[in-house]
Amino acid sequence: MANIRSDEIKDILQKQLEGYEKETDISQVGTVIEVGDGIANAYGLKDAMASELVEFDSGLNGLILNLNENSVGIVVFGETRMIKEGDKVKTTGKILQTKVGPELLGRVVNPLAEPLDGKGEINASETANIEKIAPGIVYRKPVEVPLQSGVKAIDSMIPIGRGQRELIIGDRKTGKTALAVDTIINQKDNDVKCIYVAIGQKRSTVASLVETFEQYGAMEYTTVVAATASDPTPLQYIAPYAGCAIGEYYRDNGEDALIVYDDLSKHAVAYREMSLVLRRPPGREAYPGDIFYLHSRLLERAAKLNDDEGGGSLTALPIVETKAGDVSAYIPTNVISITDGQIYLKSDLFYSGVRPAVDVGISVSRVGGNAQIKAMKQIAGDLRLDLAQYREMESFAQFGAELDEATKAQLTRGEKLVELLKQGEHVPMSVYEQILQLFIGVNGYLDDIKTEDVEEFVSETVEFIKSKGEDALEKLKEKKKFDEELEKKLKDLIEEFKEAYSAKFEKEKEEEDNEEKTADEINTEEEKKETKKDEEEK
Structure with a gap:
């Protein structure tokens, strides 16, 4: 009979215990203590992390935004009516992710990459965090390649380069979206993948835009990320970040991508709504204090990478709506200071028939001129x-x-x-x-x-x-x-x-004059006949 050594038994038991610990579900479970307006407060998640994804009993997901002393504030991706007080919620240890890859081209999806176009499931093999740190200066190179919009007024005077962030700003109904849509349509033969993010728009508006893309053959290289006005506020909040993650996939693989955020005014309003319900202190115009960081961390992700990083680029065209032409309001000034220039569309010009209604005086491109071809x-x-x-x-x-x-x-x-x-x-x-x-x-x-x-x-x-x-x-x-x-x-x-x-013009004018002359002569003859007839009757 073989001798059993105590140190061997100790090693075996230790290995088994280590394996048991690895297999154990380490997620924490908490209890919902309050729910409403797209927000849930939960107790018991003491080791939860900010921006961590959580799961509710009902199957809905949420994102932790507030870490309070005795509770956490969670924004819910779905109808809060499906959650009630006392429901269980558990942490996942994951940051919010979305599907990325060429499988999303030609599709209309929500920010969680779930299809909205009725064309079946999206079998994308890769996912990416929707929040990511922007590439540092070392990994970037100067903007040198033009991104042609196909619009004379833009490409000549306010040019856009690949990797640039160019703001489109103006009042409501001045052609901001039309300008961005034309830029996407113009990328058909330029090998640029496009992402259009619709934030807080009507479903009918998004549907007509998708129809326009299909009509001009742009859907084959475009992904539409839609968080419409009828969607929960948290989905509108994460929409631009999800769209950016989809665009970064192409940038990081050495390709060129263009992303349109339509529009960041509605995005800021969605974030303000969430923050006020989460009882974060309001600041100027009731926006929370970190509203600048909200957009800066998004737009800084647009970049032209250097050759060592693959040489890809992500160009951002954020759209911001002004009220009565006030570019000095809070959100417009924030985004102007983050971007590399702005295209300002003036309502006076628009209504006087100048379209696109670009105001050359205020509009500027701070880097695109370096990417213009010499002839232009x-x-x-x-x-x-x-x-x-x-x-x-x-x-x-x-x-x-x-x-x-x-x-x-x-x-x-x-x-x-x-x-x-x-x-x-x-x-x-x-x-x-x-x-x-x-x-x-x-x-x-x-x-x-x-x-x-x-x-x-x-x-x-x-x-x-x-x-x-x-x-x-x-x-x-x-x-x-x-x-x-x-x-x-x-x-x-x-x-x-x-x-x-x-x-040719002179000849046409002469013919017109002759026609007028002939018509005058005929009229004169008829008048003479009428006069003669009247005299005879008398």
Whole structure:
């Protein structure tokens, strides 16, 4: 019989006990003591962590936001009617996560990546924390590659680079969402994955946006994350972070992504509502003190990574709504100070028919100019100056003062440029077509064209250059800048077309005059006959 040594028994028992400890469920269980307005307070979770995910008996999930002395404040992802006092709640030891990956492209999901489009389950193999620390300066590189929006007014004067954070700001119904949607539609052949986050919008609005994306073939590279007005406030709060996590998947895998937050004003309101119910102290405009951190930690995650990190980028276009054009309100000033520039849409311009209603005076891009192609930079410098002078002269001319010829010429040029920069919804343009159109305007070829004929003249001129000046266009695409030879070639083509256009215009005018003359003659003959008939009757 083999001898049994006591130290061997001790080792075996110790190993078994260690294994038993690992298998034990270490989650804590607490009790709900109060529930309502999307918030539950629970007692007994003494080792709970901030931002930890918890599970209720009813199957709903929640997120711990408040750590009080004797209880924890939990925001509930679902209807709080399903939870009652005395229900059990247990910790999970996990931070809130969402599904990420290419499986989400073409889908409409809620912030927890649950499908809303009725197209079945999303079988994404990867998940990511919705809250993540933004990459540090060491891991970033300067913004160098343009993200073309396809909108003339933006790409020329307020350019956006990949990895930039550009705020779209303006009153309600001034075309903010339309601008962001056009930018997404324009990424079709640019290999940029897009995420559109709808916060606090009506379901019908989100449905019509998805329809627009499908109509223009944008859904195949876009994910729509929707937390609508009818959804619980906590879902609206986590929506932008979940969307950002989906975008970061592409950025961290060396791809380019674009995310639109529509809009952060409603996001701030959702957070304020939650904070007040959680009894956090209110500050300015009743927002809690950490409202700035709420948006800064979100927008700092947009970045252009360096080559060692894969060289991917995440570009953010947050949208903020102003009231009566007040850009000095709390949330607008917060987000302006976080972002790398803003596109300000003015309601006065919008209602006067200037669309997109970009106010060039207040709008600015602090880094996008570094990502502009040289040809656009050469054209856009003069354009911005001409428009700024026009706005000043326009306000001066309203007083009815007598104007000298130079001032009149500036007003004429500005009026034509404003007309040139008008662009319809969902018709984004390639950057080279934009450059050709702006070249025509900046060089004064529109000064003697009627304002109502500008659009027709410009589009016909561009088509003429494409057909007769293919070599010039190829040279522009190859060099991406203007030289003397290329400028001369383009000017010759424009002048050639303008001569033909003027001749055609004169001919049409002559025909119109003849028609009017003939009509007048017929009317005169008829009048004579009537007079003669009256005389005979008398």
